[in-house]
Amino acid sequence: MDLYDGAMTSIDRDHLSALVARETTRYHDQHPRSRALFEASNHLFGRVPMTWMNKWAGGFPLGFEGAHGALVSDLDGHELIDFALGDTGAMAGHSPEALAVAVNERIATRGGVTTMLPNEDAEWVAAELSRRFGLAQWSFTLSATDANRWLLRLVRMVTGRPKILVFSYSYHGTVDETFVVVDGAHAVSRPGNVGAAVDPTTTTRVVEFNDLEGLRRELAHGDVAAVLTEPALTNIGIVLPAPGFLEGVREACDATGTLLIIDETHTFSAGPGGATRRFNLRPDALTIGKSLGGGVPCGAYGLSADLAARVHAAVATGADLVDVGGVGGTLAGNPLSLAAMRAVLGQVLTDDVFGPMEMLATKFANGVQSTIDAYDLDWSISQLGARCEYRFARPAPTSGGESMASADALLEDYLHLYGVNRGILITPFHNMALMCPATTSAHVDAHQEMFAAAVSELVGSH
Ligand SMILES: Cc1ncc(COP(=O)(O)O)c(C=O)c1O
Numbered sequence: 240m241d242l243y244d245g246a247m248t249s250i251d252r253d254h255l256s257a258l259v260a261r262e263t264t265r266y267h268d269q270h271p272r273s274r275a276l277f278e279a280s281n282h283l284f285g286r287v288p289m290t291w292m293n294k295w296a297g298g299f300p301l302g303f304e305g306a307h308g309a310l311v312s313d314l315d316g317h318e319l320i321d322f323a324l325g326d327t328g329a330m331a332g333h334s335p336e337a338l339a340v341a342v343n344e345r346i347a348t349r350g351g352v353t354t355m356l357p358n359e360d361a362e363w364v365a366a367e368l369s370r371r372f373g374l375a376q377w378s379f380t381l382s383a384t385d386a387n388r389w390l391l392r393l394v395r396m397v398t399g400r401p402k403i404l405v406f407s408y409s410y411h412g413t414v415d416e417t418f419v420v421v422d423g424a425h426a427v428s429r430p431g432n433v434g435a436a437v438d439p440t441t442t443t444r445v446v447e448f449n450d451l452e453g454l455r456r457e458l459a460h461g462d463v464a465a466v467l468t469e470p471a472l473t474n475i476g477i478v479l480p481a482p483g484f485l486e487g488v489r490e491a492c493d494a495t496g497t498l499l500i501i502d503e504t505h506t507f508s509a510g511p512g513g514a515t516r517r518f519n520l521r522p523d524a525l526t527i528g529k530s531l532g533g534g535v536p537c538g539a540y541g542l543s544a545d546l547a548a549r550v551h552a553a554v555a556t557g558a559d560l561v562d563v564g565g566v567g568g569t570l571a572g573n574p575l576s577l578a579a580m581r582a583v584l585g586q587v588l589t590d591d592v593f594g595p596m597e598m599l600a601t602k603f604a605n606g607v608q609s610t611i612d613a614y615d616l617d618w619s620i621s622q623l624g625a626r627c628e629y630r631f632a633r634p635a636p637t638s639g640g641e642s643m644a645s646a647d648a649l650l651e652d653y654l655h656l657y658g659v660n661r662g663i664l665i666t667p668f669h670n671m672a673l674m675c676p677a678t679t680s681a682h683v684d685a686h687q688e689m690f691a692a693a694v695s696e697l698v699g700s701h
Pocket residue numbers: 326382383384385410411412413469474502503504505528529
């Protein structure tokens with residue numbers, strides 16, 4: 240019998256494998272139409288519209304029928320409570336009324352999805368983003384990836400420095416420069432990095448999150464244009480900043496003339512102004528996407544007044560921001576995205592909804608913690624506002640590398656399948672759960688019942 244090393248309550252791996260097999264069979268039995276859709280998708284690369292959709296456990300993803308609020312319906316007639324929320328794209332809830340009205344008004348009534356012409360929604364949204372996050376000037380993209388990508392060009396241009404710095408096992412979208420991790424004393428290309436144009440260790444410095452000493456050492460080289468970071472890592476479980484860490488990052492940047500970019504794409508869950516406002520951060524630039532438009536493709540980057548002035552100065556000496564200089568996109572800032580962002584910021588993810596969402600996340604986290612305690616598992620749950628995530632390590636990891644080491648794919652498959660088979664979705668990427676304005680206390684109770692039962696079957700007497 241193969242016991243899982245290091246656990247306070249050991250997990251019997253044979254038993255876990257048997258449970259995964261049982262849950263997989265149940266998943267197949269309950270989802271014949273989803274399976275048929277997958278098997279008939281002969282013209283789709285990977286049999287899905289986008290290869291990440293194969294991340295779901297069970298051999299094929301749920302076929303999607305529709306979604307409203309915190310609920311998703313699949314092709315087989317099941318309604319599921321959705322804590323995955325499109326991995327944050329639907330943090331506003333699915334198809335909220337205000338979004339549906341605004342999108343319809345834009346497309347059908349007034350007309351015009353994309354024109355390369357400005358409208359009044361743009362200034363409204365930019366002003367609202369300034370109110371929330373504090374940055375002076377904004378520009379729009381179609382994704383958070385693009386916001387990061389374009390901003391990296393701008394910061395290299397204004398500083399005249401060639402490199403950026405990221406934290407190990409962070410994720411900022413499919414941005415070439417960011418796929419670098421710490422391996423012992425070295426930086427290496429992240430395992431699985433696809434078709435890198437250049438070795439990313441030549442473009443990027445990397446240290447572990449919460450390692451201020453390492454950060455100061457790397458910035459001392461004087462060749463880093465900007466540190467790009469989330470206020471808490473959210474893509475390798477949630478890794479929270481140690482007390483003083485984010486202040487230390489700002490100081491280390493100031494001491495070396497390095498710019499600080501905060502990526503709020505996921506940490507927007509921390510409040511109406513994200514973790515930037517919650518922790519009183521002072522970034523030079525900020526990126527965001529996903530939930531901003533309620534799932535309608537959009538993204539944005541904000542610049543401090545000083546950084547905006549430096550970019551304008553560079554334009555005066557030849558930088559091309561209006562054509563083929565490498566910053567911008569034909570559909571970016573289109574009227575549909577802007578109508579969606581205005582509706583979401585103005586009527587859905589308003590200041591007052593974050594408190595209740597966070598209270599539900601706290602209830603979720605407390606429930607999970609009580610089960611972890613009841614079985615003395617060496618697991619933990621971390622929370623950032625409306626978002627929480629369980630991880631197979633106790634205490635909660637303090638760096639990306641540590642969190643990576645606690646990953647357990649089979650255990651994740653078990654919990655994900657157990658949930659889906661009983662009407663609960665958590666994100667297929669690790670174990671994230673997010674609350675939206677339509678999430679209810681009863682939804683959280685349903686997850687807790689499922690989670691407690693799954694753990695009981697796993698490590699209770701059997
Ligand atoms: C922190 C962060 N930034 C940027 C992105 C990229 O978002 P998108 O894939 O929508 O471009 C992600 C995606 O997961 C993210 O988690």
